[in-house]
Amino acid sequence: MSTAVVDLGPLGLDGGAHVLVNLALADRSAGERVAVRGEHPALPVHLAAWCRQQGHGWRTGDPGDPSGVVGWVERGATTGARWRGAARAVGDDGSDGIAPAAVSEWGLAARGAAVEPGGPTPRFRLDRRDDLWTDRATALYAQAAAGQWDPATVIDWTVPIANPPEVEAAVVTVMTFLIENEEAALVVPARFLGQVHPHFREIQQVLAVTVADEARHVEVFTRRARCSGRPLALSTAGGRASLQTLLDEPDYATAAFLLSVMGEGTFVSLLSFLEQHAPDPLTRQIATRTRADEARHVAFAMAHLERHATLDPDLRPRLARAVEARHRALQHTSGLNEDVFDALVLLAAGAATPGAVRRGWDRVQELQRDMADGRRGRLARLGFSMAEAETIADLHTRNFM
Ligand SMILES: [Fe+2]
Ligand SMILES: [Fe+2]
Structure with missing residues (x-):
């Protein structure tokens, strides 16, 4: 191979000249040379020092060489050693490089990167593909990223609230209930997020x-609750006990099942009820936006668990046992806050009159049927028999989430 020449012009090592020298060396083998041309007065001295530091050889040329060559860099044998022995952070089964088990040595390295050995070996508890993977994650993430909305601009906070005082109080009660449920739905995925191996970045x-x-x-439920200047309503011990069982669940699949398939699925029905029956357009708008997000959260958990259940025959019985255990743990608590139930009736009634309350009552009965049907349908999609789906759906917490 002929000697390559790198022309640095007036650029010195104090201005980044080594970048061009490295580029010229990149396709050279150890022992091959690159001639350096340049006008910077300190170039020979600086290059000699740099070459020593990098493990390259250096020979200074004749000053006043008419070709302008100030010297030659000879590629050292030790350079590029970091790349030798650096295995790629990929699986070898061809599915987009996704490995069945992520290696702890890969750490935070990008999937597909060459990983220099000898780094830290962080432990991510969720490091096995079949415990968390779904091919739908890519599409659901894209949908979610495109569907992010700004509460300040997509919700019209200027619409006047003209609800009768009893009805407005009911709205505040429901908002207070929603906020603590949303907190559980925030904390649970946040906790698992830090346990997912970065190899499965789509899941993260x-x-x-x-x-x-x-x-x-x-944010939006809090803001709606405060619209009329009333204080927030009661947070019951029973409601928080129900949510605490979600926070305490250590297993990812079980938590996804209890929170998203059972809880958020039930919430989709509740939000769609608010979308149709809330007494003011502001609450209806908020319900429309939040319901769309919730439907995506449910779809994600369903996609993961549908795949997981086909690979692990023990998963379904495990999930069923988790619902039973949660039911037993909560059977002595009050279930759904009575105030919330009554508030839903009043909210859907829109007025504190016998005729309106009757209408609100019927709508809440319909909501509960809709919630139970939804749970049974999702359980059936996960492969539970109709009888199992019926039993499990009925054992779900009375607190909805
Ligand atoms: Fe939510
Ligand atoms: Fe959610």
Whole structure:
């Protein structure tokens, strides 16, 4: 191979000249040379020092050489050693490089990167593909990223609230209930997010955007609750006990099932009820936006668990046992806050009159049927028999989430 020449013009090592020298050396083997041309007065001295530091050889040329060559860099044998022995952070089964088990040595390295050995070996608890993967994560993340909305601009906060005082108080009660449920829906994925091996970045991305969605939901429900200047309503011990069982669940699949398939699925029905029956357009707008996000959270958990259940025959019985255990743990608590139930009736009634309350009552009965049907449908999609789906759907917490 002929000697390559790198022309640095007036550029010195104090201005980044080594970048061009490295580029010229990149396709050279150890022992091959690159001639350096340049006008910077300190170039020979600086290059000699740099070459020593980098493990390259250096020979200074004749001053006043008419070709302008100030010297030659000879590629050293030790350079590029960091790349030798650096295995790629990919699986070898061809599915987009996704490995069945992520290696702890890969750490935070990008999937597909060459990983120099000898770094830290962080432990990510969720490091096995079949415990968390779904091919739908890419599309759901894209959908979520495109669907992010700004509460300040997409919701018209200027619409006047003209609800009768009893009805407005009911709205505040429901908002107070929603906020603590949204907090659970924020904290649970946030906790698992830090446990997912970065190799499964699409799963991290969906969880991260889900946390952002929930932060927005907390914001809009809080803002709606405060619209009329009333204090927030009661947070019951039973409601918080129900949510605590979600926070305490250590297993990712079980938590996704309890929170998203059972809880957020039920919430989709509740938000769609608010979308149709809330007494003011502001609350209806908020319900429309939050429901769209929730539907995506449910779809993500369903996609993961549908795949997981086909690979792990023990998953379904495990999920069923988790619902039973949660039911037992909560059977002595009060379930749904009575105030919330009554508030839903009043909210859907729109007025504190016998005829309106009757209408509100019927709508809440319909909501509960809709919630139970939804749960049974999702359970059936996960492969539970109709009888199992019926039992499990009925054992779900009375607190909705
Ligand atoms: Fe939410
Ligand atoms: Fe959610």
